[in-house]
Amino acid sequence: DTAVSQTPKYLVTQMGNDKSIKCEQNLGHDTMYWYKQDSKKFLKIMFSYNNKELIINETVPNRFSPKSPDKAHLNLHINSLELGDSAVYFCASSQGTSGEHGEQFFGPGTRLTVL
Amino acid sequence: SQQGEEDPQALSIQEGENATMNCSYKTSINNLQWYRQNSGRGLVHLILIRSNEREKHSGRLRVTLDTSKKSSSLLITASRAADTASYFCATGSPFSGGYNKLIFGAGTRLAVHP
Numbered sequence: 001d002t003a004v005s006q007t008p009k010y011l012v013t014q015m016g017n018d019k020s021i022k023c024e025q026n027l028g029h030d031t032m033y034w035y036k037q038d039s040k041k042f043l044k045i046m047f048s049y050n051n052k053e054l055i056i057n058e059t060v061p062n063r064f065s066p067k068s069p070d071k072a073h074l075n076l077h078i079n080s081l082e083l084g085d086s087a088v089y090f091c092a093s094s095q096g097t098s099g100e101h102g103e104q105f106f107g108p109g110t111r112l113t114v115l
Numbered sequence: 116s117q118q119g120e121e122d123p124q125a126l127s128i129q130e131g132e133n134a135t136m137n138c139s140y141k142t143s144i145n146n147l148q149w150y151r152q153n154s155g156r157g158l159v160h161l162i163l164i165r166s167n168e169r170e171k172h173s174g175r176l177r178v179t180l181d182t183s184k185k186s187s188s189l190l191i192t193a194s195r196a197a198d199t200a201s202y203f204c205a206t207g208s209p210f211s212g213g214y215n216k217l218i219f220g221a222g223t224r225l226a227v228h229p
Contacts, residue, residue, distance in 0.1 A: 004157075035219075040221065041152075041201060041221065041222050042219070042221050042222075043158070043203065043219040043222075044219070045216060045217065045218070048214075048216070050214070055210075055214050056210065056214070056216060090157055090158070092158075102145070102146050102148060102163055102207040102215055102217065103148065103160045103163055104148075104158075104160065104217060105160065106150075106157035106158040106159070107157050108156060108157045109155075109156070109157050
């Protein structure tokens with residue numbers, strides 16, 4: 001069984017469109033994350049939710065809106081897509097957020113291409 | 116801003132050789148973690164070392180942490196072609212509200228040739 005799954009795996013869309021990426025984890029973890037990996041492989045945290053509550057919100061344009069309907073799901077909605085949004089987006093989860101339990105489990109990624 | 120910086124950016128070795136990757140960081144940390152990413156895949160956790168630990172082993176992996184120098188190293192012994200991947204260090208740092216945040220470095224691309 002896949003621990004952290006994301007859909008879709010690939011997303012190609014036009015500038016200005018709105019799109020969503022879904023993430024689900026079946027590990028029973030409390031905390032979920034969204035990361036963005038750019039073309040240089042640099043991975044940057046965007047958001048983190050703990051038990052459906054937003055705990056990390058990095059400097060991300062407000063066109064990006066995460067939604068956590070329950071602690072097993074964290075979706076990412078992006079409005080008015082721009083060329084610079086092209087990247088691979090990774091969802092991850094972890095049990096707790098303390099320094100003692102830092103291991104994160106990553107999904108396979110969603111490659112977003114904005115034309 | 117980026118916390119960890121890996122060195123070297125790319126490493127090419129022959130099967131059976133050892134591979135050493137280094138990571139430096141800037142602020143205080145709770146732990147430091149190493150992840151592997153195969154091409155086109157998600158990241159896989161390899162090992163976590165706490166700030167009060169100096170060395171940790173897992174199979175062919177050996178991680179050291181020197182908090183006075185704010186640096187860590189990952190050693191892969193007797194490398195195999197299947198070890199070819201990008202390796203990232205990530206520092207777990209305190210965040211507001213008592214939470215912990217992971218900040219990733221830019222990664223080292225390791226190529227192991229048969």
